[in-house]
Amino acid sequence: MLQSTIRFARLGNKSLLTRPFFCSSITGNRHTTHAHHLKHNKAAINLSHLDFQAYYKIRSNIELLIQDYSRKPIPPLSYKFLTEYQKPLSQTEKYNLAIKTINQLISLTCRQLSLIQNLPYIVLLNPKINQINSLYLKTLESLLSITFPYDLYKNDLILSLLNHLNEEHNDTLLVLSDGLKEINNELLSNEAISKFLDVHIRDRITMKLIILNHLALLSPKTEPDMIGIIHKRVKISQFINQTFEFVNDLCQLKFNLPMSTTGNSSMITYITGEEIEFPCIPVILEYVLTEILKNSMKAHIENDVTKPIEISIFETDSDELTVRIRDYGGGIDPKIEPKIFQYSFSTTLDSTFSKIHEENNGNQRETDSVIGSCQNDSSVPQLMMPGEVENNTISGMGYGLPLCKNYLELFDGDITIQNLWGLGTDVYIKVKGPNKSLLADRK
Known part of the structure; x- marks a missing residue:
């Protein structure tokens, strides 16, 4: 497991948040360090005091983080993954499940952000498309707010976060659909929209199922057939x-x-x-x-x-x-x-x-x-x-x-x-x- 830190910028109110971040390779045990991650335990600062060069560097670091984790190979969701843990879970199993869930969600969220941000700039200006982009940025910030390793032992905190993420993304597909219908075909062809939606929807479904599976495994309700x-x-x-x-x-x-x-x-x-x-x-x-x-x-x-x-x-x-x-x-x-x-x-x-x-x-x-x-x-x-x-x-x-x-x-x-x-x-x-x-x- 790698412990590193990222400062997550919220450009809307020009504040800078320091967020502990952890992630290990999903497909192996080799730990990788990332030069673009910022140093650990720096206090939050106000971006208004920074010059253009420093401000640009912060934005670049966020973009590099998204690009880096969007490239990480994620195995297709499988029944083997979903059945790895069974009730009742021990504390160690809950901890390991939390690591896998959060890591998968971080990579999938970065993939969604990379996919959206690779759309033509004029398409991103559509209010509804921009709303989806902002929501995934907010999701990434929420996931990065988990402090390694202590928060991973707090089951109530993890459950609250996952329930919140699940609820936040309730109606995103309808909003995205409306936004894409407003885009002129000259800006984005039907073929390009189909390719975009195939990847977006597949990853969105995967995120939903991972969240629901985690919530079901930690639910106090006993269901022998589940x-x-x-x-x-x-x-x-x-x-x-x-x-x-x-x-x-x-x-x-x-x-x-x-x-x-x-x-x-x-x-x-x-x-x-x-x-x-x-x-x-x-x-x-x-x-x-x-x-x-x-x-x-x-x-x-x-x-x-x-x-x-x-x-x-x-x-x-x-x-x-x-x-x-x-x-x-x-x-x-x-x-x-x-x-x-x-x-x-x-x-x-x-x-x-x-x-x-x-x-x-x-x-x-x-x-x-x-x-x-x-x-x-x-x-x-x-x-x-x-x-x-x-x-x-x-x-x-x-x-x-x-x-x-x-x-x-x-x-x-x-x-x-x-x-x-x-x-x-x-x-x-x-x-x-x-x-x-x-x-x-x-x-």
Whole structure:
């Protein structure tokens, strides 16, 4: 472990903060020193007393820190990483987990900052893009505020920090989406935006999952079937039913339909695999199912289809699951079919969720209380990613299917769509689960 110091400049109020900083190589034990790090234990000073050269040096040091840590190799998020620790954790395990979590988050935050700051300067001037950049700078400052090694033993402090970071990034994707839509194609092409979003969203999801896994491992709640955010045996049909209840409520709200008294039985039917249980990350499966079922339900309502949505569940391997969702909503117009996995492409012009959000003056908690959430079940704890499941269901943002693909591909899964224009669509959701050896009780 390397102990060094960085002074983190907050340019808005021209104050300079001294922050202890620690980091070791994520892929090995070799410690590296960084010449651009400033010396240890200097008091905070006022930047207004510095000349231009000294002020420029401070800014350069921050930029060098971001560039340095954004280049550090970070192994892809894996089930092995997520299952390394199991409850109950010893003090040593909590300490080691805190080191790994903070180090990973620092590198990922620097990668996000480097990615954003490499956009054309005129793009960074967009208020919403700049807001995202400022948020990640603030996140970096928060992470660097952890004092090595003493703060790493303070579990309450680490949990408070992670909860705060998770909450701060709740609605960033919606803000970023709005900002990118305001950018002229001459400044940033659609291809460049797609490349940017692929990297940004992948790293954002990784950060969220790392934070949620840490919070779950340190939660006092005892859940024998959970290892962090991984559920050992999700009954897939039951999980689909819960998600469909949520989607059904959304559709009733959007299309002003009377409340159903027959439940899910008349709207979805299972062809095979209703009894299958499978280990997975519920928050990822919930996100994907919500998006696909929302699209299918919407198509059925708009086309007055009474035939139920058909669901087939196949366990194609010990660690691979395929869910096929078949609807009869008329299919996808061949003219737009090639665009359905493009960011910001949408066939919807309005948004019930957006209207509710606006009516609550942008207060996400009040919005949540209006629209509700998936029904909780003790056998399948809901670790919903705030600001993502909600945004996922906002028709018209255009990120639904690309986000589904990003979530699934993070763990070698996939999503494919077979379209029969005039009849309906088959959506195949392939989920890769953890190897059973990783789920064995090691306590």
